[in-house]
Amino acid sequence: MKYEAVIGLEVHVQLDTKSKMFTRVPCGFGREPNSLTDCVVLGLPGALPVMNYEAIEKSIKVGLLLGCDIAETCKWDRKNYFYPDMPKNYQISQFDQPICLGGEVEIEMPGETPAVMGKHRNVQLTRIHLEEDVGKLTHYEKDSLVDYNRAGSPLLEIVSEPDLFSPEEVFAYLTSLRNSLVYAGISACDMEKGQLRCDANISVRPEGQQELGTKVELKNLNTISGVKNGVEYEIKRQIRALEKGEEIFQETRRWNPEQKYTTPMRSKEMAHDYRYFPDPDLMPVKINKDWVEKIKKELPEKPFDKQRRFFQEMSLPYSITSALCPDLALCNFFEKANKLANNPQKIANWVVNDLQRELSSKKTDDFQLPIDQSPVSPQNLAELVMLIEKGSISNNVGKELFPEMFSTGKPPSELVKEKGLEVKSDQGEIDSICTQAIEEDQDAAEKFRGGKEGAINALKGRVMKATRGQANPKLVDQTLRRLLS
Amino acid sequence: MSSIEIVDNTVSQLSLLLSEKKLSSFEITQAFIDQTNRVDDRVHAFLHLDEKNFLKQAEESDERRKNGKTKGKLDGIPIALKDVISVEGQPLTAASKILENYISPYDATVTRKLKDAGVIIGGRLNLDEFAMGSSTENSAFGPTHNPWNLDCVPGGSSGGSSAAVAAREVPISLGSDTGGSIRQPASLCGVVGMKPTYGMVSRFGLAAFASSLDQIGPFGKTVKDVSLLLEIISGHDPLDSTSFPREVPAYGSLIEDKLEPSVIGLPKEFFGEGMDQEVRDSVDKVIDFYREQGHKIIEVSLPTTELSIPVYYMIATAEASSNLARYDGIRYTSRSKYSENAIDVYAKSRGEGFGEEVKRRCILGAYGLSSGYYDAFYLRAQKTRTLIREDFNRVFDEVDTILTPTSPTPAFKFGEKSDDPISMYLSDIYTISTNLAGLPAISVPCGFTKNRLPIGMQLIGKAFHESELLSIAHAYDREHNFGCESPQLV
Amino acid sequence: MNESETNSMDIDYVSNLARIELTVDEKEKFRGQLGDVLKYFQKLQKVDVEGVEPTAHAFPRYNVWDEDSPKEPYNIDQVMMNAPQSRNNQIVVPKVVED
Incomplete structure (x- = not known):
């Protein structure tokens, strides 16, 4: 039986803003641990969030760039779960009213050779929503350390439909998405710095079957080629399992880039009862047409559009x-x-x-x-x-x-x-140098006169050598032909 | 003037004495500290008092006054804050073991405003843990006692704030009100307490209980004092997204303007069964007073009143379950010694660090939001909240003010309701719906029972009409001054 | 949802969700008390809320935001002053079981 893979991607992009999503502490990477915090980032008693205008505007920009419907209103919800990298033990996110809906990403598959353009296709998006990033845990033998510098940075989650069908398409999707986002100044999208992160939902099904197979969420895909390799492995694993008559479990697996395989992650207890509810500390966002039009005017030409224009x-x-x-x-x-x-x-x-x-x-x-x-x-x-x-x-x-x-x-x-590199174009000087060249290589001159067109190049070479390449080639050509005729 | 005489003064009087240089801020502050030292072992309104720091601020105020750089009417007046309002460098425990060792690294917006006005901030006042309760019995550090009868509760959750003013330990204080937590203890302790319109006072720096309901508000002996304090703490704050951009009127002087005859509504649902007869009699006298003053008294109906308690407890506990998730033993709260992994840290630190009522409410709130129950509980409560707001909107088309008792009963005995959550919840029946509707409301002392327990009446105003509300409250209070009577503690 | 579904709760599940460890006695006590509270809350189930918009804020507003201009962050002493356990300017937590 032949199997087909169906893949959906959840891409997290850190927006390039000066300050965090809900407080005006600077964003930054590679700084001293816990040097980019305040009472809001740390979730101290009494701290309250205030939206970052720039983050909203950048999110709308992404939506327009990717052809999404921009919500007329969107609101903020709390996603409740306990984890040490999340200071408040809830994440401010958007649950049922995201900022953008739908949209698509144009991808290009590799051509037959690097000089030939590959096939283009639009990958459908489900939604884009804005949320706050979490801190960073470093694990040691006996304990873990938490740095909250990243916590609270504006993070855009771009969710695709299950509309990708091979690791190559996944690679093409991420590449195209990244190019567009960098173009629009949304984010530097440096995966090394965690500015672009990706989880993949992967399932396989017998070719021709309509309904989707059981999906597995794949995490820890830290580079674009890591995503491709991880997805490739996971598809093969699932197909092998199905061929052996085994069941695919709905689970979260982790890609181990060094050993190149995926392993199941211990499922977080009740990980899915997030108790979403509207954040009472924040007011909703209303996006009117004028605002959208204004942002539209600032949109850059998309990479593939530019290519077509070129x-x-x-x-x-x-x-x-x-x-x-x-x-x-x-x-x-x-x-x-x-x-x-x-x-x-x-x-x-x-x-x-x-x-x-x-x-x-x-x-x-x-x-x-x-x-x-x-x-x-x-x-x-x-x-x-x-x-x-x-x-x-x-x-x-x-x-x-x-x-x-x-x-x-x-x-x-x-x-x-x-x-003194100007071309020598003095006719008298060129005349004498050409005459000398003909004298030095009578053989070539004879051959040319005998109808061997190519023989003139040997003479030209002599002239160029004598002038250290500075003789006007057109003039040399004309002069030689005149002298030889 | 002896220290015992000093502490009986209102803020308006103290302010005058300061400006006439008859008293220094140092003398005033020292007098209140003396009073605290005399009575607080019995009242237990304070969780923390840094006398040195308190007096140092008083000296600075006196220095300003000497140099003609006084910051305003309340410069040099001492205040104490409910222990949920952040003051940089001061503890903030929320009366919880889990925050026992926490020191706030920043000032709440109200704290900053008080400092800017030269008010002397000293001491942290007791409360029900995380403001959850109606008796201050839920404090991890022991209950506060009602200065009028030490066997009775002071009300709650801002019981420390009301008792401290009643016991003359401070002339004014701040509390927070989520479902009546300022007004009910004010009523039970015989002082004035006010909950402003939601959004009038910044919540930045207030340890949240239920974000969509919490408001900080003032306590004082008189409506006038409360007006002066409200004037300082109100106003738009860019650090609180729910704060409303509105000009702050000069409440302190506006309330002295001549009062036009107005319409006062009595919601019939509030005057039904469950109300103590002595409370009823006192409120009837208030009604007579306003009628004699030329105001029109009419009966109105708020049919959703009985729904306000389940709606309130669902919304408040749901928000609280999320707001209190940050107290987890990781970054700044006490960590259980018995935890072996991160999940243990949470469950054990919270199990050990939270008191019973907090645990009960967090669990109830988590349940109301959990998968499968959200629509039936939380969402339904939010929709019913809309009906409650609409009820008030309709009534306020007809009336200017609503008059009710603040609490169905005077102060009750310790332990009387502590094991029966529903009966405790019912003691908030008159105050809760105003939080759900976001409206301003004030409790004004309106007499005593025959056992000398204070009784309070509540006036509810239109949203953002604090001036009118305070004016009508002042009209009564200026004639009666029940808040200026002192309990026999000394 | 019928009445029996909305007036009892799985206290083990919910206390775990809220990450609050309860003693056996507390569980017993809460089960009874919260059962009573939920019964009392049945009033809510009878309200006709068809077509009613939920209230999230008493006085809703829109677009309350701030310009993207950074301010001074906390210094490390402010960050660590209340930390129960820290090392290398970071908060120490017991080993996190898996990601």
């Missing part, structure tokens, strides 16, 4: 756009430079190849230099491309120049002048 307006090849489009800053750099040089293909090539190479050569720790700190400005890159196009310098000179532009930050024209 195809249509600029005829860029897929391989270039797929390198460019996931990175908004790179795209912005490209478009800025292109606006000046009006040569999309050339500019894109420089950005994707040369600029990226230089940026990653500046790697410190794991971070390459962000493009907005690139010493080569969009203006300088545009100037370089235009110098080459005009024939003022050769492409080779350009290639040599670029690392120097990067290390000095100087515009190419200045470097060209400094180093």
Whole structure:
């Protein structure tokens, strides 16, 4: 029997706000333990929550970006359960009136080769709701330590329908979702920092069967490839179990990335009686049309839309756009430079190849230099491309120049002048150098005259060598042909 | 003036004595401390009193006055707070063993407002644990005794706040009122106590019992004193999302304005069976007084009255079960010595740290929210709460004020109701529905039983109409001044 | 829901849910008292609340929020001053059984 996997994802995204969801203590990562708290974060007696406007606005933005229906009103509920990482032993969340409903995420599956575009599909979302994050527990042999720095950070939960059918789709979904969220400035989505976290609900069923199989919730998926691997393993485990005639239990399992298998987690006692009720400390949110319209105007172009525009307006090849489009800053750099040089293909090539190479050569720790700190400005890159196009310098000179532009930050024209790299276009000088080249290689000259077109390249090489590459190639070509005719 | 004479003064009188430089804040504060030392071993209104700190603030106030930098009318007047209101560096126990060693690292908004007004804050006042109760018998640190009869309860939950004012240990105090916890003890102790409109006074820094019902409010010997104190503690607070953005009128002076004839409603459901005859007689005299003053008295009906107790106890316990979840033995509350794992820490610390009534209510509240029961209990209670609000709205189309007794009986004996939750819950029958509707209400002393136990009447006003409510209460109180009578403790 | 379902409670289940350990005596006492309370609460089951909106706030308002401008957090002494057990500026809890 053939089996089919059905997967739904719950993605938690930390919103990039300055302060926490319900108090104005700063958000932050990697700070001294318990240095980002106050009475609200710690849940001291008498502490009260106050909503963060920015978090609401960012959530609406995500909803609009993903094509959700934005709720006219949403409210806050308390989810009650005891856990040491949760200071109040209830989490402020949204139960029956989430901020966004529905929506979809466009995904792209891998193509036949990296140069070929893969299939696109929209994955349906169920809902998006806003809540507060919990603290962080570190387990030791005999006890555990709690750091509440993360507690109370605004956290968006994006819940998909069971509308993903393979680990590859899961990977594509997370990649696309992350790109969109980073584009819109919602979150840096750094999984290492816990800014994006993911749980997967996985079930398998015989192909062709309508109803879903028993679902297993998979946790501890800490990297995007971890998600893919964990989901892949869990699907195989379930299929193996079914093939052996075993029953799948509805349970929560944990992915162990080192050993690469999933293990059942001890089920939290009565974990599902959360006793949700409306939080009496908070008032509901009303979202009117004007507000939604205002936010709509601030929405960025989505990555796949941008890619389509690059195809249509600029005829860029897929391989270039797929390198460019996931990175908004790179795209912005490209478009800025292109606006000046009006040569999309050339500019894109420089950005994707040369600029990226230089940026990653500046790697410190794991971070390459962000493009907005690139010493080569969009203006300088545009100037370089235009110098080459005009024939003022050769492409080779350009290639040599670029690392120097990067290390000095100087515009190419200045470097060209400094180093005397302008193309030699003096006809008299070119005449004499060409004459000399023909004299030195009579053999090639004869062959060319005898009709062997390719033989002219040997002569050109001599001229270029003599001029250290600075002779105007067009002029050299014309001159040689004239002298040989 | 001797210290015994000083403590009999109202805040208005003390304020005058201060401004005329006839007394210093230090002398006043010392006099109340002396009185506390004389009587509190019998009354037990205080859980904690830092005399040195109290007197230091008084000295600072005197220094301000000397330099002409007095912060207002109540600068230099001592106050004590119910032990659920945070004061930075002071204990906050909520009369619970679980918070026995807790020191608050921050000021409640009312505390900050009092400090800004120069009021001298000293001492923590007893209460029913986490404000759950109507007798102050549920304090983990022993009950408070009614200054009028030490064998009787002072009422609750703010029994320490009412007893301290009645026993002249402080001239004014703050309490909190979730279902009558200011008004009922005020009535039983013969002082004035007021619950403002929900949202008038910030709850920031008040250890929550039931967030949608809790309000902080003032106690004093007179309506005038209570008005002066309310003026200081009221006002919008951005730190409390349920706080209402409204201007605070100058209650203290407004109440002296001439009172226009108004309509006073008597809800017939409140005047039925269960009311003590002496209470009835006293309230009848109040009705006569207002009638003679030219007010129109009419009978009104609040048919949902009998539903208010189940609605209240469902909503309050549900919110409490969640609000009190934070007291878990992890971050700042006492941790059980017997816990082996994290789940144990919770169940054992809470089992050991909470008193019986708190446990009972948390369990009842958790039940009402639990899977399968939410619709039948919590949601149904919330819907019925709407009907109760609508009842009041309808009545307030006809009347300006509602007049009722505050409590069906005067102070009762210790142990009388402590093992019968329902009869204890019923002692809040007249006060509960105003919390459900969010309305302002005040208890004013209106006489004594033949055994010299105080009786109180309750006036309920329209939402955010504190000025009118205080004015009509003041009209009675200024003529009768029952709150200025002193119990024989010395 | 019928009457017998709404006037008794599984005290073991609910006390566990509320994470409050009760002694045998307390359980016995509460079972009786809370049973009486629930019986008293039967009044609620008889109210006609068809089409009635629930009240969550006495005076509802909307959009009560604050701008996203950070303020000073607590210093570590304020955080730890009441902690029953701490180490390395963190709160110590007995080993948490599984995640």
